[in-house]
Amino acid sequence: MDRPPQMLITNFDVLHYHMCHRTGLASLLGTVRFLVADEVHTYSGIFGSNVHYVIKRLGRIAAGMQFVAASATLDNAAEFCRRLFGTEMRHVCGSGRRGSIEFAMILPTLRKRSSLMVDVAKRLTQGRHRTIIFNNTHRSVELFAMQAKNAGINIMVHRAGLNPGYRNLVESEFRSGRLQAISSTSTLELGIDIGSVDGVISSPVPINRLMQRMGRAARKGQRGYAFLALGDDPISQYYGNHPGDYFTDVEKAYIDPKNPFVERLQILAMACDRPIRAGEMPGHDATLQEQVRAGNLRRAGSLYVPSRKAQKLLGEYNIRGIGSSVYITLDGKRLGHRALPAALEELHSGAIYFLAGRRYLVAGLDYPDGMSARLQRIPEDHSYYTKALTSERPTIDDIYETRSVFGMEVAFCGLRIRKTVGGYLKIALGQDADQGEAVSLDEPLEYDLVTKGIVFHAPRPLDSIAESEDAGYVEAGGYHAAEHIIIEGSNMITGGASRDLGGISLGTSGLIFVYDGAVGGNGASWALYDRLEEALARSMRIAADCSCSHRKGCPRCTFSYRCGNNNDFLHRCSALEILRRINAGEPTKLTAPTQDDRALV
Known part of the structure; x- marks a missing residue:
């Protein structure tokens, strides 16, 4: 130059x-x-x-x-x-100046969080308040936009994975006032100029991340409105019972330069x-x-x-991700890509894929040779979406270090996880995820994930819990439920890291694995390893606070929306006893997994 x-x-x-x-x-x-x-x-x-x-x-x-x-x-x-x-x-x-923003933490009791968020968004937009609705995953952002459109809200989607031209269109439409609402992931937390914003609605994120989202509103001196929408999940229910803790659970960023x-x-x-x-x-x-x-x-x-x-x-390398990607095509035109292993769960044949507020049927997946998925248009009133059914098998490649947590030996290690997508659920819109119709794939899809994570041997539940039930189910279900609660309940303690974590409990062995979902590791499991005492104490309170009477538990305590077994093989009372015994300091030692241990994810 x-x-x-x-x-x-x-x-x-x-x-x-x-x-x-x-x-x-x-x-x-x-x-x-x-x-x-x-x-x-x-x-x-x-x-x-x-x-x-x-x-x-x-x-x-x-x-x-x-x-x-x-x-x-x-x-x-x-x-x-x-x-x-x-x-x-x-x-x-330093400190900066903010406009006047009215804030409310809301917890639905008789309906789903998405329904409440749609209602709040409708009230704001009817009052001519331009609004951003933040959710934390691609699927939840797309699903919310569909529900909001059905409620008559003028809304578009903004998230990573969409073509830059489309995202620019969304930004300009909102800036001009022709668009009243945007359903977004964290892509709009940053300083992109989208004009005046009056209202912000957010699903749960750490308080400092929420402050970033709230800072989008009232920048022109007008009165702003911000809502934190809790829901039917363990961390939301915890904050519903202990709201003051939300304001001390600050985000801690993490990286892994040794990946x-x-x-x-x-x-x-x-x-x-x-x-x-x-x-x-x-x-x-x-x-x-x-x-x-x-x-x-x-x-x-x-x-x-x-x-x-x-x-x-x-x-072929993208510094915003790692590992191979599956390209997404429609009518022979490339629309985007999805990284492995998530691509196998979202782009298998028969899957419903969400893209820019519309749903498409995956007509075919060419894997592992062609690494591409072919989409097919379906009617806008299509009545269901899909969720993959998966299984996982962990192998410990290397143990980097160990430490004692309440007397329990915990290792931070290198892992190799064989992930298999064997089928999927067809779930009607508005239906609970565990009520869908199961469909098997003709050929299971497999992927080996090399990553990092933690592993520990949890104590056995008391024999008295299983007196009137199958002992094996009670024990395996307790470990599986405890694994769910530990991951979901640690979300804010680790700065929202649970979105980047996966988990496996190995049958009745007592071995529980929590691992980074990114190839090679991204530091999320280390964040949990570093603060595991706090996470285990909170997990016990989540299990104890829930008033449900179901053997499996419920979305407020033991369920995980990411569970590859569709929240099967869970036992809440057994999990609570396991967590109590951990927090009481019952010592355990790590043991090697055997081939007979059944993995529950």
């Missing part, structure tokens, strides 16, 4: 691309003196682990940079930024940026040698240089 700018506004995806390809922009990056990262809390999980390496790579090109990071929501700012930037950071606190998959690919990217000198990266010598053996790097004197194979690998 003949006239380079003094300031460049960009993102880490762009930096990654241009450094890899040594473009004209990359040649200017050696002059960078300050790197300012806004909304730094968004660099949590796998994306943050990649950003850690992009920053390290930029530091090789532009020595002596000064880092500045900003966030309105991070509680562990100094610790997180030290891990993200790889250097010590000085913590500076081996991220490290391998980012070391290749580093060599593409500029050849790596022998001895330059002392913490990554083993990875460099591994990549030489794999043919991705070669030695040229004292330098490591990339091969053509490395360039091809990086050309």
